[in-house]
Amino acid sequence: MRLAFQDFQFDCKELTLSKDGRKISLKEKPAQILALLVTQPEKIHSKSEILEEVWPGRTVTEQVVFQNIGHLRALFGDDAIKTFSKKGYQWQLPLAAVSDQSLTSNSSESIEKTESTPVNEQVEVARDTEHQADSVLANKSSSLPWPIVAPILIAAAAIAGYLALS
Numbered sequence: 001m002r003l004a005f006q007d008f009q010f011d012c013k014e015l016t017l018s019k020d021g022r023k024i025s026l027k028e029k030p031a032q033i034l035a036l037l038v039t040q041p042e043k044i045h046s047k048s049e050i051l052e053e054v055w056p057g058r059t060v061t062e063q064v065v066f067q068n069i070g071h072l073r074a075l076f077g078d079d080a081i082k083t084f085s086k087k088g089y090q091w092q093l094p095l096a097a098v099s100d101q102s103l104t105s106n107s108s109e110s111i112e113k114t115e116s117t118p119v120n121e122q123v124e125v126a127r128d129t130e131h132q133a134d135s136v137l138a139n140k141s142s143s144l145p146w147p148i149v150a151p152i153l154i155a156a157a158a159i160a161g162y163l164a165l166s
Contacts, residue, residue, distance in 0.1 A: 002098040003038050006076065009098055012039055017075075024075070029054055030068045037072075037081065037091040046088040063161055065089075067154045074150030 001012045009018045015031035017024040026034070032054045036045060047062045055064070069081055069089055082092050 001039070004096045004098050005038070005080075005093040008076070010034060010038060026075075027071075029064070030071045033065070033068050034072055037089065038095060041091040041095060044084050044088045044090045049088070061161065063157070067157055071150050071154055074147055 003010050003012065007019055008024070010016070012035045015026070015028065015035060017026045017031065017034075033050060036050065036053055047065045050065050051060065051062065054068075069083075073081055076093065080091070080093050082090050084090065
């Protein structure tokens with residue numbers, strides 16, 4: 001299943017992410033968390049549920065969930081994933097299922113909303129989403145380069161956590 005949000009497309013089966021038709025590098029664990037969140041966007045996913053789903057049979061700290069959520073927020077914006085205190089995380093951005101037709105034609109008219117919405121409304125939604133994504137990108141251009149800064153912060157936190165356990 002392929003889902004579209006903002007100007008991204010995510011293949012939940014292959015765990016691949018693309019933006020404007022170009023593949024975006026996304027590590028396995030954040031991709032698995034993203035798949036969990038977007039395939040059940042109405043649900044609040046607890047840290048323990050995410051740990052069981054993404055790191056089955058392994059003992060890892062809840063910090064890895066926090067770090068990977070931070071990485072996803074760096075890619076998609078802070079509004080993409082909402083934190084519910086002591087409950088978990090929930091996907092917030094509107095999602096649209098992408099039909100097989102759109103994979104070959106790459107047209108926004110082929111994007112199908114998950115509800116049964118007429119095609120002309122789907123196109124309108126796709127255009128609105130593109131406009132919102134452009135606005136978000138324009139607003140973020142003056143801020144820190146999060147796709148670069150976030151992995152550095154995550155690595156620093158992982159090293160600090162490792163050192164604390166030693």
